[in-house]
Amino acid sequence: MIIYSGTLGQFDKEVMEGGIADLIEQCLIAHGLGGKGEAEYRSWNNSLRCIRDALTYENKIDRRLRVAVEFQIPQTSKRVDFIVSGLGKDVKTKNAVIVELKQWDHVEATDMENVVETFVGGANRHMAHPSYQAYSYCQTIKAFNLDAEDIELSPCAYLHNLQPREAAGIWNPMYRQILDLSPSFIANQAIGLRDFIRSKIWFPDQGETIKAIDSGRIGPTKSLQEAIGEMIEGNSAFCLLDEQKVAYETILDYVERAKGKSTIIVEGGPGTGKSVIAINLLARLTREGKTTAYVSKNAAPRSVYAKELSKGHYTKGYVNTLFKGSGSFVDCYENAYSVLLVDEAHRLGLKSGLFQNKGENQMREIIHASRVSVFFIDERQRISSKDYGSIAAIEEAAAKENSHIVKGDDLKLLSQFRCNGSDAYLSFVDSFLDGKNAIPEDLDFDFRLYTDPCRMRKDLRLLNEADNRSRMLSGYTFDWISKAGGRNAPYDIVLSGGFKARWNLGSTQTWAIDPDSFEEVGCIHTSQGLEFSYVGVIIGLDMHMDEGKLVYDPKKRAKTDQSLRGIASHGGEAAAMGIIRNTYRTLLTRGQKGCFVYIQDPALREKLKSALIRSGHTDRIF
Numbered sequence: 001m002i003i004y005s006g007t008l009g010q011f012d013k014e015v016m017e018g019g020i021a022d023l024i025e026q027c028l029i030a031h032g033l034g035g036k037g038e039a040e041y042r043s044w045n046n047s048l049r050c051i052r053d054a055l056t057y058e059n060k061i062d063r064r065l066r067v068a069v070e071f072q073i074p075q076t077s078k079r080v081d082f083i084v085s086g087l088g089k090d091v092k093t094k095n096a097v098i099v100e101l102k103q104w105d106h107v108e109a110t111d112m113e114n115v116v117e118t119f120v121g122g123a124n125r126h127m128a129h130p131s132y133q134a135y136s137y138c139q140t141i142k143a144f145n146l147d148a149e150d151i152e153l154s155p156c157a158y159l160h161n162l163q164p165r166e167a168a169g170i171w172n173p174m175y176r177q178i179l180d181l182s183p184s185f186i187a188n189q190a191i192g193l194r195d196f197i198r199s200k201i202w203f204p205d206q207g208e209t210i211k212a213i214d215s216g217r218i219g220p221t222k223s224l225q226e227a228i229g230e231m232i233e234g235n236s237a238f239c240l241l242d243e244q245k246v247a248y249e250t251i252l253d254y255v256e257r258a259k260g261k262s263t264i265i266v267e268g269g270p271g272t273g274k275s276v277i278a279i280n281l282l283a284r285l286t287r288e289g290k291t292t293a294y295v296s297k298n299a300a301p302r303s304v305y306a307k308e309l310s311k312g313h314y315t316k317g318y319v320n321t322l323f324k325g326s327g328s329f330v331d332c333y334e335n336a337y338s339v340l341l342v343d344e345a346h347r348l349g350l351k352s353g354l355f356q357n358k359g360e361n362q363m364r365e366i367i368h369a370s371r372v373s374v375f376f377i378d379e380r381q382r383i384s385s386k387d388y389g390s391i392a393a394i395e396e397a398a399a400k401e402n403s404h405i406v407k408g409d410d411l412k413l414l415s416q417f418r419c420n421g422s423d424a425y426l427s428f429v430d431s432f433l434d435g436k437n438a439i440p441e442d443l444d445f446d447f448r449l450y451t452d453p454c455r456m457r458k459d460l461r462l463l464n465e466a467d468n469r470s471r472m473l474s475g476y477t478f479d480w481i482s483k484a485g486g487r488n489a490p491y492d493i494v495l496s497g498g499f500k501a502r503w504n505l506g507s508t509q510t511w512a513i514d515p516d517s518f519e520e521v522g523c524i525h526t527s528q529g530l531e532f533s534y535v536g537v538i539i540g541l542d543m544h545m546d547e548g549k550l551v552y553d554p555k556k557r558a559k560t561d562q563s564l565r566g567i568a569s570h571g572g573e574a575a576a577m578g579i580i581r582n583t584y585r586t587l588l589t590r591g592q593k594g595c596f597v598y599i600q601d602p603a604l605r606e607k608l609k610s611a612l613i614r615s616g617h618t619d620r621i622f
Helices: 008-016 020-030 037-059 130-144 173-181 187-200 208-215 224-233 243-257 274-287 299-310 316-322 362-369 391-400 423-433 453-467 572-587 602-614
Strands: 002-007 066-072 079-087 094-102 115-120 123-128 151-159 184-186 262-268 292-296 323-325 337-342 370-377 404-406 446-450 470-474 493-495 499-501 532-539 543-546 549-552 591-599
Touching: 002 008, 002 020, 002 208, 008 020, 008 037, 008 066, 020 037, 020 066, 037 066, 037 079, 037 094, 037 151, 037 187, 066 208, 079 208, 094 130, 094 187, 094 208, 115 243, 123 130, 123 243, 130 151, 130 173, 151 187, 151 208, 184 187, 224 274, 224 299, 243 262, 243 274, 243 370, 262 274, 262 391, 274 292, 274 337, 274 370, 292 299, 292 316, 299 316, 299 323, 316 323, 337 362, 362 370, 362 391, 370 391, 391 404, 423 572, 446 453, 446 602, 453 470, 453 499, 453 532, 453 591, 532 572, 543 602, 549 572, 591 602
Parallel strands: 094 151, 151 184, 262 370, 262 404, 292 323, 292 337, 337 370, 446 591, 470 532, 532 591
Antiparallel strands: 002 066, 066 079, 079 094, 115 123, 493 499, 543 549
């Protein structure tokens, strides 16, 4: 999605007349993204004027070339600052130059690969090198956009406020490789930037290249489970972007420099890349010979990763050394591992074992067993009374093991890459779960409300035929009565319109990728930590309307559900309602491309339907 585009001549005129920032802000509001605040408004005024001056100097660039401002990369929440596009010298090649614009006036080099330090947001912070940022955006566009495959994308950065005396950090020799791929230009190099763009783009193309970038066909999006083999081999299946890159390099830096024990806490919401960073670190550190393992309480992700790796040349024994359950360290000696990477750390418990009778604290045991422990956590995804993982609990365990705590802005993941990168959709989910139903006009994600669960399943089944990556999920409000199994086992989930289905609980741990598992419905315990192309979520009666108010009702949970057992001594009813809310938040954010919803309570279904109608989204009601 491009916020603004036009010819260079049009852009020049709008900048000269002083209205470019207002125009972009109006376009953002029209797309349902709202204004972006005073700081970003000033950056549009300043940065766009500077690049306009560079492009129009001496009139050596054709004014019919197309430019674009604020292009949101498909499947992400990231936006490219500026694009110039047209045809190459041979008049055949479609070319586009991606320009990362920075207002920085001082940059320091760091010891981390493609990470610099600068003053931004009121403090000195580690940031991805602008050249790397532009390069990573190009790689991500190529990965997602099928119509960009025949476009030559050239990245660069323009730090128009950075004077030569303050620029040594940006050109430190350690950044030579990325600078060769994606040059950076500073304040006194406007002509250099112009000539770089001019060397790539010679002739106008009536906007065809920009159109291909903005409206191109989006290819199949790889899930982490599909890419696991490539990543373990060291191939870059996912190009880490911005804060992902900073977090990754920060962790590597601590692994290399830590003299004693260190405990690193990485915070991030759904789809922000916690698991991607963890698997990338596992691959890198294992190749370097460090004793490393990926740890999770939930067996489903580990089982899926193991099955995908088994398709290659990896033995079961080797895979078992890479992926560990959170209860594996009860009797482990101190610092047996160089690094333990703990995903979904909010799910960690106290005691381990089948009967919860081993050990005393999984967090402390993990910290004890490793020289560096890394906890990836989202406290809003705690979905059981047995989930003790929290930042405070990790810090307490680290103190008992004399492990140095590392946390902060460098380890916070803010941008999400699931749900089509739609921050508007995540805001809607939170609003819906708060009983407010605030729906933006431009909901850039395939969200649908179904009044017929059979039709939802039918539509989802058709989508699943493309890549076997669409599944039905549900809140745990239906008893697992098919547990006895057998061909004639009763159905667990029976809804209006003749909908019948069984839970997947009795099937394999790899239900998420099994070829014949679509007809079964997944619950939170078999889907958390995984992602799908599309999900169909059944919201049960544990979330319903009562006298006009949204209610989370623990009494409506299935008797076979263990997640609320013992809740009276762990926060009581308030904690139980929080678990139900977190459960649905997790389920509603599993889809990369779309989320379909059927709501069992008629009043809640009607409330959401009315909100969709009021916001102009009648096409999302089925």
